[in-house]
Each structure stands twice: as C-alpha cells, then as structure tokens.
Amino acid sequence: MRKATAAMAVGLALTAAGPVAAQGPQAPKAQQAQQAVQAQPAAKGQQSSRDRVVVRFNGQEVRSGAMLQLIQAQNEESRRQLKEKPEALQNLLRNEALRKATLASARKEGFDGKPEIKYMMERIAEQALLERYLDQKAAPEPGYPGTAEIEAAYQANRASFLKPARARLAQILVRVAADAPKAEADKAEARAKEAAAKAAAAGADFAALAKIYSEDTPSNQNGGEVGWLDMPGLMDDVRAAIAGLPVGGVSKPVKTRYGWQIVKVLEREEESVRPLAEVSQALANALRRKKAEENRQKWLSNLQAGGAPTIDEKGLAELRKKLE
Numbered sequence: 001m002r003k004a005t006a007a008m009a010v011g012l013a014l015t016a017a018g019p020v021a022a023q024g025p026q027a028p029k030a031q032q033a034q035q036a037v038q039a040q041p042a043a044k045g046q047q048s049s050r051d052r053v054v055v056r057f058n059g060q061e062v063r064s065g066a067m068l069q070l071i072q073a074q075n076e077e078s079r080r081q082l083k084e085k086p087e088a089l090q091n092l093l094r095n096e097a098l099r100k101a102t103l104a105s106a107r108k109e110g111f112d113g114k115p116e117i118k119y120m121m122e123r124i125a126e127q128a129l130l131e132r133y134l135d136q137k138a139a140p141e142p143g144y145p146g147t148a149e150i151e152a153a154y155q156a157n158r159a160s161f162l163k164p165a166r167a168r169l170a171q172i173l174v175r176v177a178a179d180a181p182k183a184e185a186d187k188a189e190a191r192a193k194e195a196a197a198k199a200a201a202a203g204a205d206f207a208a209l210a211k212i213y214s215e216d217t218p219s220n221q222n223g224g225e226v227g228w229l230d231m232p233g234l235m236d237d238v239r240a241a242i243a244g245l246p247v248g249g250v251s252k253p254v255k256t257r258y259g260w261q262i263v264k265v266l267e268r269e270e271e272s273v274r275p276l277a278e279v280s281q282a283l284a285n286a287l288r289r290k291k292a293e294e295n296r297q298k299w300l301s302n303l304q305a306g307g308a309p310t311i312d313e314k315g316l317a318e319l320r321k322k323l324e
Helices: 063-072 076-085 084-107 117-137 147-156 182-200 204-214 235-243 277-304 313-323
Strands: 053-057 059-062 164-177 225-230 254-256 259-269
Touching: 053 063, 053 084, 059 063, 063 076, 063 084, 076 084, 076 277, 117 277, 147 204, 147 277, 164 182, 164 204, 182 204, 182 259, 225 259, 235 254, 235 259
Parallel strands: none
Antiparallel strands: 053 059, 164 225, 164 259, 254 259
C-alpha cells in the first residue's frame, strides 16, 4: 500500500499527511566502492576522448576511466542499476566528486599521516580484498537461475506479487470537528446531505459540486478527485460505503473523524497477481543473491572443516591485562 503525498486530499484513508492512502514502503542505492579510485591527471591541454573528465568539484576532477573502475568494483545488481537508471549513475558521480574533495582536504591537513588512520586504511584495504575474494568464490554459476528456477520461485511466492483491488475516487468533504457544538454539527450534516442528494441525481456534475461544497484542498479544485487508492488502505467506513458501488456510483454521506464525506467511484481495478514477465528480473536477482550467500557460507564452513581457530589462553590473558 502506498503512502499518500502531502498534495493528496484528506478524508479517505489513514496517513499522517492526511488520511488518503495507508502507510506502507528505490530504487536500491549503488554501494560504495571498497577501494579508493583516483583519476590520473592528463597532460596539460590534453584530454583523451576515452578518458574525459566527467565531473568537477572544488578543484577536483573525476575521469571516465576512474569511474569505469569504480563501477566495475560494484556487485552485479548495483552495476545493473547504474546501467539502467541515469539518476543512479549521476548520484554516483556526485558522490565520487564529494569523496575526492573531502580526501584532498584531509590530506592537505596531514590527516592521512596519523598512525591510527594508517592502520584503519590497511584494514579497509584488507577487507576490500576479502570481500572481493569471497564474492568471486561465492558467485553463482553463469546462467543461474534458469527459467525453471524462476518459474518455481514465482509460483511459491505468488502471494507476495498480489496487487490489491483499487479504485480511482473523487470526494466531497464537509468538515466538522468531532467535538463541534450541536448547531454546528447539524449544519454540517445538512450541508452534506444536500450535496449528496445533488450528486446522486441523474446527470449530476460531481466535479462542479465538489468545487461548491467540498472543503478539502486541493482536491475541490480538481473535481474532488483524489486519484487511485488501494481498497485495503481506505478507512473502514469509506471502504464499506463504496464496496457495492458501480463505476460512476456515488455514496451516501459517510461520517468520519474529518467530517462528512460523499465519495464517487470513477474507475475500479480488481485484485490481481503481477505477471511473471513483470517480476522475473527481480526474482532472478533475489535467487542469485540467495545462492551467493549459500555458496559463501559453504565456502567458509569448508575452510573451518579442519578445525576451529585455536585461542592461546596465556596470550588471551596478556591481552586482557593490556585492556585494563
């Protein structure tokens, strides 16, 4: 179920920004490289078309060759995202320019000469080596998963690909506070019933009535329309009021915490399951990640098959004393 944006109208579903759509869930971000990649300066006045500067910031330049190295250092899924989504590649370029500018500042201040920093840099380099090595060892065989594996995963997880029923709705909202004086509450109810009666009449112009009666902004300036909403995300009273309405049908006034609401069904879509073709790539990526993790754990288990690491008790005792 989708979150409502601040621009959506209030009164139909429960969200902090206004009850229009239920609370719920990128593109995945490109992972940072494990190793620093620095562009090599070209001779003054020369710039190869194969290694052009692609981003500049604070006197720092990043060239295409360095970026290719950085991209190739990413995992398979991140490389695919960078290839298919221009905004992901642009974000990576900006992050790399900021990284280089920050590194230049740190080196200028001699930060890289501190012993603890040198140690951390060595550890990071070793970790990068370890991760890339394990990635290679754990990589699934080419061609995995095949069509059969993807189909089996799809059938086993059909429920997760369910698209709930949804409807494109318009509304007229007559506001009244829950603790409003009786006279004020009665006036709001009478106004809502008047609007509902006019909206239910043959040939009624709901959009025009929304501009006159609805107190929800900005939907009242858009014919009362609030867009497509998942049925499970609607407030119970609203969902019940429109459950049996055909397309074009208008509900009776519904009392909610926001006031009185009259809802019109503009379009409907029944519950359905996303087709395999739509989710096959995501399934393949998930299966490869799962297989890689299984391979990784298997490789580490085999490494320890000859015995677990042995701890020297005397050495451990000395280490503890040094920590005191």
